[in-house]
Amino acid sequence: MSTAHSNAAKEFLKNQTYAKWHDATFWAVRTKRDNMAYGLDEWEQLREKASAIKRHTITHLDEYLDQFATKAEENGCIVHWAKDAHEFNEIVYGILKNHNVKKLVKSKSMLTEECEMNPYLEQHGIEVVETDLGERIIQLKGQAPSHIVMPAIHLNHDDVGELFEEKLGSEKGNHDPTYLTYVARLSLRNEFLTADAGMTGANFGIAETGDIVVCTNEGNADMSTSCPKLHITAIGLEKIIPNYDCLAVFQRMLCRAGTGQPTTTFTSHFRKARPTANPMHIVLVDNGRSEWIGNPEHWEALKCIRCGSCMNTCPVYRRSGGYSYSYFIPGPIGINLGMLRDPQKHSGNVSACTLCNSCQTLCPAKVNLGDQIYMWRQQLDEFGTANSQKKMMCKGMSMVYGNEGVYNLGTALAHWANLIPSPLINCGMNPWAEGHKMMKFPKETFHSLWKKGKVK
Amino acid sequence: MSNKDDILKRYRANVREKYDMPDLSDIKATTYPNPLVQFVKMTEMVGGQVIEVDSGRDINVLIKELFPDAKEIASNLPEITIATRNPDTVGRARDLNGTDVGIIRGMFGVAENACIWIPQTMKEKAVCFISENLIILLPKSQIVNNMHEAYKRIEFDNEYDGYGTFISGPSKTADIAQVLVMGAQAARSATVLLLPD
Amino acid sequence: MKIGLFIPCYVDVVYPQVGVATYKLLKHLGLDVDYPLNQTCCGQPMANAGFEGQAIPLAEKFEEKFKGFDYVVSPSVSCTAFIKLNYPRLLKGKTECETAKKAMDVVEFLHDVVKVNHPLGTFPHKVSLHNSCHGVRELGLSSPSEENIPKFNKIKDLLNLVEGIQVLEPERPDECCGFGGMFSVEETAISEQMGIDKVQRHMKTGARFVTGPDCSCLMHMAGIAKKRELDVEFKHVVEILAAGL
Numbered sequence: 001m002s003t004a005h006s007n008a009a010k011e012f013l014k015n016q017t018y019a020k021w022h023d024a025t026f027w028a029v030r031t032k033r034d035n036m037a038y039g040l041d042e043w044e045q046l047r048e049k050a051s052a053i054k055r056h057t058i059t060h061l062d063e064y065l066d067q068f069a070t071k072a073e074e075n076g077c078i079v080h081w082a083k084d085a086h087e088f089n090e091i092v093y094g095i096l097k098n099h100n101v102k103k104l105v106k107s108k109s110m111l112t113e114e115c116e117m118n119p120y121l122e123q124h125g126i127e128v129v130e131t132d133l134g135e136r137i138i139q140l141k142g143q144a145p146s147h148i149v150m151p152a153i154h155l156n157h158d159d160v161g162e163l164f165e166e167k168l169g170s171e172k173g174n175h176d177p178t179y180l181t182y183v184a185r186l187s188l189r190n191e192f193l194t195a196d197a198g199m200t201g202a203n204f205g206i207a208e209t210g211d212i213v214v215c216t217n218e219g220n221a222d223m224s225t226s227c228p229k230l231h232i233t234a235i236g237l238e239k240i241i242p243n244y245d246c247l248a249v250f251q252r253m254l255c256r257a258g259t260g261q262p263t264t265t266f267t268s269h270f271r272k273a274r275p276t277a278n279p280m281h282i283v284l285v286d287n288g289r290s291e292w293i294g295n296p297e298h299w300e301a302l303k304c305i306r307c308g309s310c311m312n313t314c315p316v317y318r319r320s321g322g323y324s325y326s327y328f329i330p331g332p333i334g335i336n337l338g339m340l341r342d343p344q345k346h347s348g349n350v351s352a353c354t355l356c357n358s359c360q361t362l363c364p365a366k367v368n369l370g371d372q373i374y375m376w377r378q379q380l381d382e383f384g385t386a387n388s389q390k391k392m393m394c395k396g397m398s399m400v401y402g403n404e405g406v407y408n409l410g411t412a413l414a415h416w417a418n419l420i421p422s423p424l425i426n427c428g429m430n431p432w433a434e435g436h437k438m439m440k441f442p443k444e445t446f447h448s449l450w451k452k453g454k455v456k
Numbered sequence: 457m458s459n460k461d462d463i464l465k466r467y468r469a470n471v472r473e474k475y476d477m478p479d480l481s482d483i484k485a486t487t488y489p490n491p492l493v494q495f496v497k498m499t500e501m502v503g504g505q506v507i508e509v510d511s512g513r514d515i516n517v518l519i520k521e522l523f524p525d526a527k528e529i530a531s532n533l534p535e536i537t538i539a540t541r542n543p544d545t546v547g548r549a550r551d552l553n554g555t556d557v558g559i560i561r562g563m564f565g566v567a568e569n570a571c572i573w574i575p576q577t578m579k580e581k582a583v584c585f586i587s588e589n590l591i592i593l594l595p596k597s598q599i600v601n602n603m604h605e606a607y608k609r610i611e612f613d614n615e616y617d618g619y620g621t622f623i624s625g626p627s628k629t630a631d632i633a634q635v636l637v638m639g640a641q642a643a644r645s646a647t648v649l650l651l652p653d
Numbered sequence: 654m655k656i657g658l659f660i661p662c663y664v665d666v667v668y669p670q671v672g673v674a675t676y677k678l679l680k681h682l683g684l685d686v687d688y689p690l691n692q693t694c695c696g697q698p699m700a701n702a703g704f705e706g707q708a709i710p711l712a713e714k715f716e717e718k719f720k721g722f723d724y725v726v727s728p729s730v731s732c733t734a735f736i737k738l739n740y741p742r743l744l745k746g747k748t749e750c751e752t753a754k755k756a757m758d759v760v761e762f763l764h765d766v767v768k769v770n771h772p773l774g775t776f777p778h779k780v781s782l783h784n785s786c787h788g789v790r791e792l793g794l795s796s797p798s799e800e801n802i803p804k805f806n807k808i809k810d811l812l813n814l815v816e817g818i819q820v821l822e823p824e825r826p827d828e829c830c831g832f833g834g835m836f837s838v839e840e841t842a843i844s845e846q847m848g849i850d851k852v853q854r855h856m857k858t859g860a861r862f863v864t865g866p867d868c869s870c871l872m873h874m875a876g877i878a879k880k881r882e883l884d885v886e887f888k889h890v891v892e893i894l895a896a897g898l
Contacts, residue, residue: 048478081463155632189553222642247607265623271618275579286463294471352840354831432841435844
């Protein structure tokens with residue numbers, strides 16, 4: 001019995017040195033997060049507030065979206081609405097075409113990954129340059145992100161060094177991260193200066209002011225929008241929050257939770273274009289969100305602020321890596337978002353959870369990630385993606401456990417299992433024998449001891 | 457192409473239970489006995505440098521001492537007399553590339569995380585990011601405890617009212633093998649000059 | 654105060670001595686304990702695997718058997734957590750769920766209801782404490798490492814009443830051991846890796862015994878350790894609390 005995730009994870013674990021490094025690296029980020037969380041007495045109160053603000057906002061999104069769009073237009077921005085990924089790509093391409101843009105520099109945006117915007121624009125002849133260092137590395141490598149905050153975490157400095165030797169002409173054999181970062185800086189600097197347009201994602205949109213708020217450590221969102229004459233922002237509907245008081249709560253948590261820093265280096269508020277540039281465009285993207293809000297068990301996934309901390313704490317993610325998941329966002333939130341997107345395609349990730357609940361105990365917005373995965377498992381049968389062997393096994397267990405006579409007979413005989421493989425009570429547990437020595441069954445069950453008066 | 461109505465209509469048809477906005481006035485946010493001390497500590501922690509400037513000291517001389525090799529210095533601040541470039545008068549933003557030191561003004565600092573609020577007060581904001589080294593002038597009395605206080609205070613400039621940013625230390629990345637490197641795409645060093653009132 | 658003893662299926666069959674120790678401990682404390690006959694399984698294995706419908710008839714039987722007691726006490730945190738958290742939903746529209754309110758893990762029961770504070774058994778050894786996920790994050794037996802709340806650990810409090818014991822905790826004290834029921838069957842490679850990592854961290858404390866409030870975690874880790882012939886033993890908390898009584 002296996003799943004798409006478990007098969008991929010098995011491969012991942014074959015390189016034990018790398019797998020151990022991966023686990024230790026993310027555990028270190030988790031530990032940094034803990035130090036930040038323990039450093040604020042009000043941390044749990046902030047989580048409570050963050051969750052309540054998001055619950056309120058995403059159940060009043062129509063009002064806040066309208067307020068945001070009105071305000072942004074008053075500020076002089078041009079606001080677009082995209083119902084799905086295709087429409088989003090068309091809108092962005094339309095804007096670029098109108099401005100005769102040949103080269104677009106962009107900061108990290110999971111939304112543009114979600115909409116597969118880069119390949120669309122490239123097909124239409126536009127050069128797209130990712131400017132977050134991690135995103136740039138995987139773009140040069142032709143890969144997808146393996147983590148939403150640390151997209152190139154699966155590559156070590158030698159991988160990056162060799163890549164830069166080939167693509168950026170760096171010194172042969174010099175794989176020092178400081179040097180390589182400098183090489184990328186010089187190369188990207190040139191891209192910033194020669195791009196015709198800059199694109200950013202958005203961590204938050206502020207309904208009351210129309211601000212687009214972007215948080216980065218590298219300053220690449222600011223560089224992307226400081227020189228080109230055109231700025232386009234892509235923002236998912238659920239990223240709108242009411243006002244600055246709410247923003248304060250999230251700004252304090254986002255980076256502490258995500259990377260264990262007290263803040264990102266830059267928390268930038270874009271309200272309108274630079275004096276010498278064309279008007280700023282904001283594209284609000286639905287792409288499923290207006291339907292997900294109606295899902296009684298899974299609507300709270302929309303509270304997510306994409307800090308990535310659920311991945312860092314997930315014992316399964318840490319030991320299986322981002323590419324073991326079929327959706328472009330891995331880990332607990334990715335399992336849930338993938339299922340909202342397309343259960344037929346992404347059911348193979350639902351096994352990647354022990355239900356340990358570390359994710360939801362730590363999530364800064366208190367998304368009930370583990371509970372949701374449990375609920376998705378209940379729906380696999382309905383989607384037609386449940387494993388038939390597992391289904392039979394559960395039916396079998398229910399039959400045995402539901403009938404005391406059968407149960408007592410089976411359990412009374414269980415100790416024979418010490419001699420015979422595949423006993424009744426242990427049916428389907430054979431995959432266990434790969435990693436475990438089978439347990440020894442004592443001669444008598446508790447039940448039988450009790451009946452004989454041997455329990456004292 | 458306007459789908460606003462379609463999207464909002466679909467949303468309204470699907471949204472279920474509605475939740476109230478929580479009261480945020482009872483957040484027991486961390487404060488510090490001496491916010492300035494905390495601000496300095498955090499600035500150093502995030503890789504920045506803080507220098508307290510005594511009254512009467514000429515900051516132009518100080519900056520020259522800090523960056524003796526700097527050739528191109530960019531600023532539009534009236535008290536900076538050593539500037540070789542002015543972000544208000546450059547032809548294009550990209551002409552600011554190659555700036556060794558950029559000097560800008562911060563409105564207030566935040567003790568908990570070393571953020572400094574910098575509204576755009578120049579024609580080309582590129583000066584805040586494109587400079588190799590960034591110097592932020594900050595009045596030392598202007599330190600708030602935390603971001604809740606900060607967000608009650610932020611204001612945009614009257615003239616350049618389209619942009620503002622919090623900056624906390626130099627640009628940084630750990631995207632290559634989780635090794636922290638200062639100076640990713642923006643300034644490689646950040647120095648805060650704390651000015652007397 | 655009438656206590657119904659719930660001995661989950663796999664404890665019944667694989668670890669009857671844990672059931673015996675639980676009973677012995679409760680009787681030693683002068684409590685009125687009964688073990689209703691013909692109990693089987695709470696339904697958790699099927700539910701976690703995605704077939705909670707199969708758990709409903711079991712929940713109904715469980716409810717019928719145990720609703721008359723004041724407390725339903727069990728030496729298994731994950732079964733108890735399943736009853737507490739899921740039974741009300743599973744039994745909705747069928748019967749008023751009483752047992753969800755009455756179900757208690759034996760550690761929680763001894764700590765919070767009986768408030769045991771006098772010396773218990775004797776166990777002159779170093780033990781490494783295994784904080785099972787559902788005990789930590791669903792029943793609140795200890796403060797989760799994820800949360801910034803005052804530190805506490807009810808299991809440790811009880812173990813410290815045992816004479817001669819030295820209670821240690823591994824690095825990453827509440828990281829999952831990788832059992833997860835059906836998870837260990839579907840995700841064998843990750844489950845095994847998590848188990849190895851966990852057993853190694855327990856052994857690094859220098860303890861020869863690992864103890865915890867859930868036999869399923871212990872069963873998983875014991876299987877992993879035995880396969881590799883590691884010199885470490887696994888005991889349920891009640892076995893240690895009742896040792897020498």
